[in-house]
Amino acid sequence: MIEAKGLSVSYGRHIALEDVSLNVARGDITVVLGANGAGKSTLVAALAGVVPLRAGTIHLDGSDITFAPAHRRVALRLATVPQGRGLFPDMSVADNLALGSFVTDQDDFASRREAVFSLFPRLAERRNQAAETMSGGEQQMLAIGRALMASPAYLLLDEPSLGLSPMLVAELFRAVRAIADRGVGVLLVEQNALQSLKIAERAYLVENGHIVDQGPAAGLRYDPGVIDTYLGGRKLLPPARGGK
Ligand SMILES: Nc1ncnc2c1ncn2[C@@H]1O[C@H](COP(=O)(O)OP(=O)(O)OP(=O)(O)O)[C@@H](O)[C@H]1O
Numbered sequence: 227m228i229e230a231k232g233l234s235v236s237y238g239r240h241i242a243l244e245d246v247s248l249n250v251a252r253g254d255i256t257v258v259l260g261a262n263g264a265g266k267s268t269l270v271a272a273l274a275g276v277v278p279l280r281a282g283t284i285h286l287d288g289s290d291i292t293f294a295p296a297h298r299r300v301a302l303r304l305a306t307v308p309q310g311r312g313l314f315p316d317m318s319v320a321d322n323l324a325l326g327s328f329v330t331d332q333d334d335f336a337s338r339r340e341a342v343f344s345l346f347p348r349l350a351e352r353r354n355q356a357a358e359t360m361s362g363g364e365q366q367m368l369a370i371g372r373a374l375m376a377s378p379a380y381l382l383l384d385e386p387s388l389g390l391s392p393m394l395v396a397e398l399f400r401a402v403r404a405i406a407d408r409g410v411g412v413l414l415v416e417q418n419a420l421q422s423l424k425i426a427e428r429a430y431l432v433e434n435g436h437i438v439d440q441g442p443a444a445g446l447r448y449d450p451g452v453i454d455t456y457l458g459g460r461k462l463l464p465p466a467r468g469g470k
Pocket residue numbers: 237240242260261262263264265266267268269309
């Protein structure tokens with residue numbers, strides 16, 4: 227489990243995150259929903275170790291990683307796909323993937339790469355193509371594939387659906403579900419509440435750097451705050467049903 231407690235982050239005098247606590251369990255998809263500027267990427271950056279904390283602690287499977295540098299967190303099997311993907315555009319698909327495994331043991335490199343290719347067959351077909359020549363959806367698959375090359379136990383995904391068509395989002399989210407079903411704990415930061423809540427176990431709502439609501443993902447799909455902000459208002463609320 228990733229256990230974050232009381233995280234606070236400031237950029238100068240601007241408080242971007244205040245007293246945020248959240249857990250990510252192995253095998254689960256945990257969604258963080260929030261509008262533009264809510265603090266989602268700051269939360270991802272705090273967990274990845276690329277912004278300093280003003281307060282709070284982070285434990286990874288019981289070990290305190292609050293002060294661990296970013297590269298050490300990757301070695302401890304916490305991988306991140308940043309917003310905007312962070313690919314090397316003029317490098318090939320294969321080389322981008324290879325860069326994902328630089329902190330890990332190289333022994334099973336080939337089998338890890340095969341696992342990525344079986345999850346995203348299009349990456350195998352395009353392995354010699356430059357990353358920048360691929361579609362947005364394919365680039366997002368490559369960014370996730372690169373993170374998987376580090377054999378993560380936990381994967382942080384910052385708005386992977388941004389700019390993709392609903393059909394591509396569905397395809398991408400099926401892959402994210404498959405990753406979690408293999409035992410990876412996924413933190414999925416999103417504004418696409420409709421599709422992300424369908425595949426997730428738990429969800430948190432972030433507003434102005436604070437967590438304002440949390441619970442099982444199925445329940446949050448019927449939360450008035452979620453419906454008003456993300457699902458087009460209460461008039462579009464589907465009829466209440468039991469279960470999911
Ligand atoms: N490097 C920075 N310096 C100063 N302020 C920043 C910096 N990065 C983010 N902020 C501010 O912190 C707040 C949270 O930003 P953050 O990027 O975490 O939001 P977000 O929820 O990821 O938004 P988006 O959905 O647009 O990606 C915003 O008000 C933003 O302007």
